[in-house]
Amino acid sequence: MEFIKPGTHFDFIGRRRIAYVFSLLMILATIALLIWHGGPNYGVDFSGGLLIQVKLDQKRTPAEIKRALDPLGLQDSVVQEFGEEAEQEYLIRVRKMDLDLSGLSEKVQSALEAEFGKPADIRRVEMVGPKVGEDLRQKALFALFYTILIIAIYISGRFELKWLMSGVMAVALIFIVYVASIFGVSVTWLIVLALLVSLAMCWFLNLKYALGAIIALIHDVTITIGAFALTDREISLAIIAAVLTIAGYSLNDTIIVFDRIRENLRRFKRRPLAETINTSINETLSRTILTSSTTLVVVIALFVLGGGVIHDFAFALLVGIGVGTYSSIFVASPILLLWEGRAGGKAKGAQGQSK
Secondary structure, three states, X not given: OOOXXXXXXXXXXXXXXXXXXXXXXXXXXXXXXXXXXXXXXXXXXXXXXXXXXXXXXXOOOHHHHHHHHHHHOOOOOEEEEEOOHHHOEEEEEEOOOOOOOOOHHHHHHHHHHHHHOOOOEXXXXXXXXXXXXXXXXXXXXXXXXHHHHHHHHHHHHHHHOOHHHHHHHHHXXXXXXXXXXXXXXXXXXXXXXXXXXXXHXXXXXXXXHHHHHHHHHHHHHHHHHHHHHHOOOOEOHHHHHHHHHHHHHHHHHHHHHHXXXXXXXXXXXXXXXXXXXXXXXXXXXXXXXXHHHHHHHHHHHHHHHOOHHHHHHHHHHHHHHHHHHHHHHHHHOHHHHHHHHXXXXXXXXXXXXXO
């Protein structure tokens, strides 16, 4: 099935600079939001603490709920609406770790009913210790990092047959991560350092396809986290699963375009690289639209009808699929043009030396 007629030519590459500016603005906005909020809004899974989900008779403000919890010493809790507005459900997140959990659910229910004079339904109570939360956070970050590393190795061998180079990069990165961890570098900065080294090694080892795929994945994950920071949603283990799903989806779309670019480079050796990339994107556009639209239909159904339990998970997929489709066209593929400018610069330098 083709939505785009053969021979259609949209100038995606010609608008790449506009896309670069747009992507840069979104990434900078994400960084600004994270600084403003003091980092990602980690859920109880990662930050540790107590999570109480409660359903009330009517809409209440967070201030009213905190006032009701004041007799229990929970007035400093974080209260957020949960699920659809009409459901009147709220999440009460308590960061105190020295609470007496015996009968806490009944105490919270009694305090809310005493304040509002209406029945309150405690849906769930979850407790995660600070050590467990920290371990889960570190493992989640390492999962994202190793996912990107393995993808870089696969792309390098798959498209450029540089398995040895990609292996060298993997060993070097593992060594750098190990040495940095010995010196007590935090996990967040450890991952940032490793990603920067990955990009630098892809550049100097001429792993151009891997560089495009890694930049696209970092782009997608960053903007998805920015969407969560903008809407003040929590990042939990389910969201990490969604982010890894987004990485797989984005990579699949990118590989399809890369395959067509490689085929056309063999067929049209004298054609300018920018034109070959643009033609390849246009030739795979029908497939991209069909895949994205059918996937989005399912995700939108989950987002609208799935309920509060998977609402944030579906939201992450919704943002990630849209951004992933955009990045495979406007981010990953145009990165290959950097090598054309690089080769041109080297040729000019060689001519200058010969003179």
